[in-house]
Amino acid sequence: MKLLLHIGTEKTGTTALQNWLHVNDKALVSHGIWFSETLDRTTNRKIATYARGFDIPDESFAAYGLTSPERHTAFRAEVEAGLAREVAAARKKRVGHFVISSEHCHSRLLSPEAVADLAGLLGRHFDEIEVVCVLRPQVDLWLSTLSTTVRAGGKIQPDAKGPFPKNPYFNYLELARLWQGAFPQLTLVPYKRVRSTIDWFCDRFGLTAGDFAVIPKVNSALDVHTIALVNNLDRPMAIEGRLNQNRSLFIEELSGGEPLKLGIEKARAIQKRFAGSNRELCEMFPVLTPEMLEPDWSRYDDSDNFDLLAPVPWNAKLSEVVVRLNVEAWIQRAKARLAEAELAALRGEREAAAALWKRAEGCLDAADQGIAWKGLEDMAPRVRRLRAQVKPR
Incomplete structure (x- = not known):
């Protein structure tokens, strides 16, 4: 095989x-x-x-x-x-x-x-x-990967060199x-x-x-204003080796807008950096030609909007607001799971109740992660009170 x-x-x-x-x-x-x-x-x-x-x-x-x-x-x-x-x-x-x-x-x-x-x-x-x-x-690849970088919690600088x-x-x-x-x-x-x-x-x-079955289009590029918004938030994928549970921002649900644009002069300068290595590659693999690795330059013009990605002075507050909203959502989810667990216990459904208590614990763990990350100690007592309601299994 x-x-x-x-x-x-x-x-x-x-x-x-x-x-x-x-x-x-x-x-x-x-x-x-x-x-x-x-x-x-x-x-x-x-x-x-x-x-x-x-x-x-x-x-x-x-x-x-x-x-x-x-x-x-x-x-x-x-x-x-x-x-x-x-x-x-x-x-x-x-x-x-x-x-x-x-x-x-x-x-x-x-x-x-x-x-x-x-x-x-x-x-x-x-x-x-x-x-x-x-x-x-390469320049096409770089420009396209910027949306992926943002989705993964990275930031795009307005003076990015490529x-x-x-x-x-x-x-x-x-x-x-x-x-x-x-x-x-x-x-x-x-x-x-x-x-x-x-x-x-x-x-x-x-x-x-x-x-064969047709699939819907996926993984579309983020618009420049969404990238600018996420640029101003602290959204790492992981915190201390654990997945960050408090980074939700509904990025994919935001309405589309102006795409991120790179001016043709800068685009040509970036692609030129790879001209030599691309030529050598084509010599190694004769099925390739340098032209195959050149962009379609008609897709570029003089417009460039990377300047819109500059940070705003209140980005730390914006980040705290998002995390607070995420923590609040985890608290409400925990309350719902605890109420469902109590009902299941009253009905004698012990396994279902145990599963729901476990899900409530997971919600509270995510809330605690956000509280520790951003120092939201004013929210901590609510989590502790809810955690006390989780029954031993």
């Missing part, structure tokens, strides 16, 4: 492809294609976390509860066992291709040791491995050398020539896209 390992890059239709693979997984099996489930749907994130050392954690460590070397080791063992079981199940179905799709492989696995570690795991299970990476012109070749995330020549060192069969696909990664996948396997 052959493995197709799709490693990104981000902002080349990866989320759409993953959702499409997920929605159509059963239909794809009938065509001899298996999309990994044990590595987490839809992003197969576990495969990148597996190969990332405990000494260089990212936000996925908090999501998976990897707070100690022992937990990290146990997680790796679970991934190995789960993948082995899933590969065995796929072989029973007699599929010819196994697909893993995770753009985090490109963005998180940056050392030869990490990529070799991944190759060691996958090499035990597959007869042949092809790594596929879709490449987008990427440089020393950044391995944007240096495709170094990316190719890194991955081809462990996976000789490396396929690079110019996004400018395919646009739809789903269509590329269908062409790759001789499928007709119209025969």
Whole structure:
């Protein structure tokens, strides 16, 4: 069985492809294609976390509860066992291709040791491995990733300089050398020539896209005013190794507006930084030409609105308001779960009551996290009183 390992890059239709693979997984099996489930749907994130050392954690460590070397080791063992079981199940179905799709492989696995570690795991299970990476012109990629940065809790500076070749995330020549060192069969696909990664996948396997379920558009870019708003808030993804439960802002529900724009002069200057490494890459992979890695310059003009991202002097107060609202929401949720638990207990439904008390505790833990984070001690007594109502299980 052959493995197709799709490693990104981000902002080349990866989320759409993953959702499409997920929605159509059963239909794809009938065509001899298996999309990994044990590595987490839809992003197969576990495969990148597996190969990332405990000494260089990212936000996925908090999501998976990897707070100690022992937990990290146990997680790796679970991934190995789960993948082995899933590969065995796929072989029973007699599929010819196994697909893993995770753009985090490109963005998180940056050392030869990490990529070799991944190759060691996958090499035990597959007869042949092809790594596929879709490449987008660097300035286009950078501009598109800014929405992702904001969603993840990062900030975009009004004087952002853009990427440089020393950044391995944007240096495709170094990316190719890194991955081809462990996976000789490396396929690079110019996004400018395919646009739809789903269509590329269908062409790759001789499928007709119209025969499969259609997915809605996802992961659209945030407008400049939403980015400016979030820029002025303190919204880290994790606090002290735990997922931040008090960062909700309804970003996706806000109405759209003016897009973030980069002036053509600055855009050309950023892309020029990669001209040399892109030429070398095309020499390594003759299927590519430098033109394939150049942006469509008609999409850029003289307008630039990065100045709208400047911080406001009252951003700390704005952040506190948002966290207070989140803490208040957790308190109200805890009250509701406690009332439901009491009713369940009165009905003699002990297991249901215990589950509801546990959910109430989770709400109160999230409230306490926000209180400690922003020093909202005036709200703490309310949480303590509610916690006293949780019955032992």
